[in-house]
Amino acid sequence: MSATTVQNQQWLYRRHPTGLVGREHYELVSSELDANLAADEVLVAARYISVDPYMRINQSSKPTYNPDPHPLDVVQVAGVVGQVVASRAAGLKEGDWVFGMLGWQTHAKAHASALQKLDPAQAPVSTALGVLGMPGRTAWFGLTESGRPHAGEVVVVSGAAGAVGSLVVQYAKRHGCKVLAVAGGAQKCAWLRDVLGADWAVDYKAHTDADALAATIKQLAGGVDVYFDNVGGMVTDAVIPLINRRARIVICGQISQYSGGLDVAELGPRFLQHMLYQRATIQGMLARDYVHRMDEMIRIVAPWVKAGEIVFEETVVEGFGQLPNALNQLFTGEHRGKLLVKV
Amino acid sequence: MSATTVQNQQWLYRRHPTGLVGREHYELVSSELDANLAADEVLVAARYISVDPYMRINQSSKPTYNPDPHPLDVVQVAGVVGQVVASRAAGLKEGDWVFGMLGWQTHAKAHASALQKLDPAQAPVSTALGVLGMPGRTAWFGLTESGRPHAGEVVVVSGAAGAVGSLVVQYAKRHGCKVLAVAGGAQKCAWLRDVLGADWAVDYKAHTDADALAATIKQLAGGVDVYFDNVGGMVTDAVIPLINRRARIVICGQISQYSGGLDVAELGPRFLQHMLYQRATIQGMLARDYVHRMDEMIRIVAPWVKAGEIVFEETVVEGFGQLPNALNQLFTGEHRGKLLVKV
Numbered sequence: 001m002s003a004t005t006v007q008n009q010q011w012l013y014r015r016h017p018t019g020l021v022g023r024e025h026y027e028l029v030s031s032e033l034d035a036n037l038a039a040d041e042v043l044v045a046a047r048y049i050s051v052d053p054y055m056r057i058n059q060s061s062k063p064t065y066n067p068d069p070h071p072l073d074v075v076q077v078a079g080v081v082g083q084v085v086a087s088r089a090a091g092l093k094e095g096d097w098v099f100g101m102l103g104w105q106t107h108a109k110a111h112a113s114a115l116q117k118l119d120p121a122q123a124p125v126s127t128a129l130g131v132l133g134m135p136g137r138t139a140w141f142g143l144t145e146s147g148r149p150h151a152g153e154v155v156v157v158s159g160a161a162g163a164v165g166s167l168v169v170q171y172a173k174r175h176g177c178k179v180l181a182v183a184g185g186a187q188k189c190a191w192l193r194d195v196l197g198a199d200w201a202v203d204y205k206a207h208t209d210a211d212a213l214a215a216t217i218k219q220l221a222g223g224v225d226v227y228f229d230n231v232g233g234m235v236t237d238a239v240i241p242l243i244n245r246r247a248r249i250v251i252c253g254q255i256s257q258y259s260g261g262l263d264v265a266e267l268g269p270r271f272l273q274h275m276l277y278q279r280a281t282i283q284g285m286l287a288r289d290y291v292h293r294m295d296e297m298i299r300i301v302a303p304w305v306k307a308g309e310i311v312f313e314e315t316v317v318e319g320f321g322q323l324p325n326a327l328n329q330l331f332t333g334e335h336r337g338k339l340l341v342k343v
Numbered sequence: 344m345s346a347t348t349v350q351n352q353q354w355l356y357r358r359h360p361t362g363l364v365g366r367e368h369y370e371l372v373s374s375e376l377d378a379n380l381a382a383d384e385v386l387v388a389a390r391y392i393s394v395d396p397y398m399r400i401n402q403s404s405k406p407t408y409n410p411d412p413h414p415l416d417v418v419q420v421a422g423v424v425g426q427v428v429a430s431r432a433a434g435l436k437e438g439d440w441v442f443g444m445l446g447w448q449t450h451a452k453a454h455a456s457a458l459q460k461l462d463p464a465q466a467p468v469s470t471a472l473g474v475l476g477m478p479g480r481t482a483w484f485g486l487t488e489s490g491r492p493h494a495g496e497v498v499v500v501s502g503a504a505g506a507v508g509s510l511v512v513q514y515a516k517r518h519g520c521k522v523l524a525v526a527g528g529a530q531k532c533a534w535l536r537d538v539l540g541a542d543w544a545v546d547y548k549a550h551t552d553a554d555a556l557a558a559t560i561k562q563l564a565g566g567v568d569v570y571f572d573n574v575g576g577m578v579t580d581a582v583i584p585l586i587n588r589r590a591r592i593v594i595c596g597q598i599s600q601y602s603g604g605l606d607v608a609e610l611g612p613r614f615l616q617h618m619l620y621q622r623a624t625i626q627g628m629l630a631r632d633y634v635h636r637m638d639e640m641i642r643i644v645a646p647w648v649k650a651g652e653i654v655f656e657e658t659v660v661e662g663f664g665q666l667p668n669a670l671n672q673l674f675t676g677e678h679r680g681k682l683l684v685k686v
Contacts, residue, residue: 057616063620064616064620065619065620065621229615232613232615232616233613236615251615251616251618251619252619253619254613254615254616254619257613257616261613261616262616265612265613265614266612266613267610267611267612267613268610268611268612268613269608269609269610269611270575270576270597270600270604270608270609270610270611271608272572272575272579272594272597272625272627273400273407273575273594273597273600273604273605274627275594275625275626275627276408276594276595276596276597276627276628276629277406277407277408277627278408278627279626279627279628279629279632280626280627281624281625281626281627282615282618282624282625282626283618283622283623283624283625284615284617284618284619284620284621284622284623284624285619285622286619286622289622
């Protein structure tokens with residue numbers, strides 16, 4: 001790093017994936033970043049960079065939550081936790097921890113208003129990418145606002161071992177619900193039961209089809225009052241015929257469909273008659289709708305985090321060079337809790 | 344009719360249909376009905392008997408809105424408008440018009456509390472089976488409570504020429520919405536535009552597939568804020584990718600699926616990702632949930648009916664013997680408005 005430039009590494013999004021996303025859709029480039037700062041600007045060095053399922057949604061060729069897909073040949077959009085290297089902003093000094101949507105790059109200049117200062121004494125800074133950040137917001141508001149759980153109800157969570165699902169399991173337990181967690185693999189299921197406190201954990205991979213999975217869920221939990229869905233596909237096919245009267249189905253993610261199914265829709269059994277039978281509700285939600293309400297969540301969840309009452313597992317991949325591989329890992333299921341990359 | 348018996352004709356439900364329901368699933372029987380009345384009992388002669396899509400739902404082999412299917416070898420459940428022939432109930436005298444769930448039979452004894460007295464001066468009595476009865480309730484509360492339409496929004500109605508759909512079209516117009524009506528056939532579409540006031544009417548039968556139908560709807564209406572769905576299947580496949588932010592999808596019926604699709608689910612494109620993208624809601628509703636709120640609807644809709652401001656077309660099939668054929672007709676689409684049988 002010279003006085004006025006810093007060597008910056010960036011992952012550029014180069015090619016639209018049709019199936020799984022991976023290394024071949026990105027290019028690692030290195031360049032000089034002009035480190036001169038304007039007023040109120042800050043230079044940030046990335047420490048933790050996020051990989052999230054939404055990134056693959058936004059690579060779909062069809063309109064998604066954004067009208068247009070992620071543009072090619074620019075840095076992959078991503079949440080980043082970093083440290084201030086230089087600052088011309090009041091309130092941010094060298095060494096301070098910040099969160100910002102700085103993308104897959106080792107360094108970034110940002111206006112102070114686009115950064116959120118983090119207090120390492122309150123919680124590990126990486127939680128700004130997890131339990132106290134976007135995935136946590138998704139879990140909290142998805143469950144409380146769309147799921148509206150009540151004590152004694154049965155909550156089924158798909159993708160239960162993931163960043164969002166693992167929190168939903170715990171928040172639903174705190175609401176007094178009976179929680180059935182669905183995940184892939186015996187190890188994840190044991191963790192969900194033994195560590196997270198799910199009443200039941202079901203390995204969907206141990207079932208040949210939706211009917212078999214439905215039979216297991218029905219035997220364990222009876223009917224379903226809230227279905228918090230991160231996955232879609234076969235798990236959803238199994239759960240929907242089991243909904244109780246006035247069930248609430250929260251569509252938080254459909255990760256089983258992201259690696260191609262958003263471009264060309266997969267076929268599945270029609271099920272809308274069940275909504276009619278049970279006068280049930282399906283509601284889609286996105287974390288962005290609750291950005292302005294983070295204080296409501298922080299007020300409740302941050303003390304739980306500080307008291308060590310919430311399990312917020314992180315799967316940390318070491319090395320900036322691993323970012324595309326880590327993103328790919330989201331869809332192959334080889335992680336637990338929040339997946340992030342340590343620069 | 345002797346002093347103490349009356350000759351009663353009944354349609355018994357004899358056999359579970361797997362496809363279309365028709366004459367072969369019923370048997371016409373004649374028997375003597377003991378006409379002696381207990382205290383508060385009334386003998387009613389049927390004048391108008393209803394056929395409704397829910398009858399076929401309840402013939403599904405799988406649990407539907409009721410845990411068990413319609414039992415075999417009993418009179419088909421149905422709403423009936425009839426006249427009192429004899430009465431031991433205060434407030435009901437010979438000749439009075441009543442509505443009750445008396446089934447497919449020419450005569451029935453009923454406790455006065457199970458009957459609703461009708462005033463022919465207020466509205467034609469047959470409206471108790473239509474605009475002022477169950478289908479009307481479905482249209483009104485489905486649109487207002489689940490659809491929550493606002494002026495300027497686009498409301499798409501499938502099955503728009505049917506008993507419920509034709510009312511939803513008109514109620515949505517009264518809310519200041521732009522209404523796109525979907526129905527089968529050019530004649531129904533002309534009626535929807537010219538008589539009911541739909542802004543656009545689209546003949547789904549003139550489209551080869553959902554993509555073609557979607558292109559037409561998109562070209563006419565742009566996006567969709569409220570989708571009032573009576574039909575499901577291809578029409579729903581076309582509409583869902585067109586929903587706007589925070590769209591509300593009302594599942595009132597899925598008539599395209601009733602003739603077998605409830606037993607063995609048809610395959611269709613997965614679509615839950617659209618709920619996520621647009622933070623949209625799907626809500627199933629049944630008329631039975633609003634029985635206790637009929638006064639709210641009557642207060643608003645009855646004056647419109649009395650003033651002749653609502654088109655409530657009836658397709659009247661003549662003859663008690665035609666009941667199973669009339670039921671079949673619901674699914675082959677050869678009617679407009681409310682289909683009923685005149686005894």
